[in-house]
Amino acid sequence: MHIAIAGNIGSGKTTLAALLARHYGWEAHYEDVDTNPYLNNFYEDMQRWSFNLQVYFLNSRFRQVVEIRKGDKKVIQDRTIYEDAYIFAPNLHAMGLMSSRDFNNYSSLFELMSSFINPPDLLIYLKASVPTLVSQIQKRGREYENSIRLDYLKKLNERYEAWISGYDQGNLLVIDVDNVKFDERQADLGLVIQKIDAEIHGLF
Numbered sequence: 001m002h003i004a005i006a007g008n009i010g011s012g013k014t015t016l017a018a019l020l021a022r023h024y025g026w027e028a029h030y031e032d033v034d035t036n037p038y039l040n041n042f043y044e045d046m047q048r049w050s051f052n053l054q055v056y057f058l059n060s061r062f063r064q065v066v067e068i069r070k071g072d073k074k075v076i077q078d079r080t081i082y083e084d085a086y087i088f089a090p091n092l093h094a095m096g097l098m099s100s101r102d103f104n105n106y107s108s109l110f111e112l113m114s115s116f117i118n119p120p121d122l123l124i125y126l127k128a129s130v131p132t133l134v135s136q137i138q139k140r141g142r143e144y145e146n147s148i149r150l151d152y153l154k155k156l157n158e159r160y161e162a163w164i165s166g167y168d169q170g171n172l173l174v175i176d177v178d179n180v181k182f183d184e185r186q187a188d189l190g191l192v193i194q195k196i197d198a199e200i201h202g203l204f
Helices: 013-024 039-044 046-070 081-094 100-114 130-140 143-147 150-165 186-200
Strands: 002-007 027-029 075-078 122-127 171-176
Touching (some): 002 013, 013 186, 039 046, 046 075, 046 081, 046 100, 081 100, 081 150, 122 150, 130 150, 171 186
Parallel strands (some): 027 075, 122 171
């Protein structure tokens, strides 16, 4: 079983993945942040490094999904391959931070890769307002994230909402992170688990 968590930067994906992995005994697959060789460069100069970063993430997540599907474990994945292709890369292109040549090359690569994989059995989307995202980004204190622009987060949020509103590739659960503080309140985590139980019972 493959469950994936989607959401903007700072929405709480890694935190929720860890909490759910502990609760259910699932194997967690996290986003490659600490060893990513492009992230620091990207936030310093988005235009120069956007294509490199997106191809790195595409390769990393494709490998994750292939490994998940080859195995027989129940896996929770922090962020999906679809977010890169439908949200981050198009947003960089629209903001003039990725050239049309690079974007078309990237899109062609994603199209080929996505033909070899299946979507998650359940997608959990963490919906959060920009103030909530900013608060949580500041709380975790990653130095390279200090330069993230508010308009960048806002545009990403708009793309997330558009993608989720038309999502039809499988079961979907939306969690409103502005009101459901699963990292702070045990009762809120219990509510999330209750909703996930209701969804996954239909997967077996």
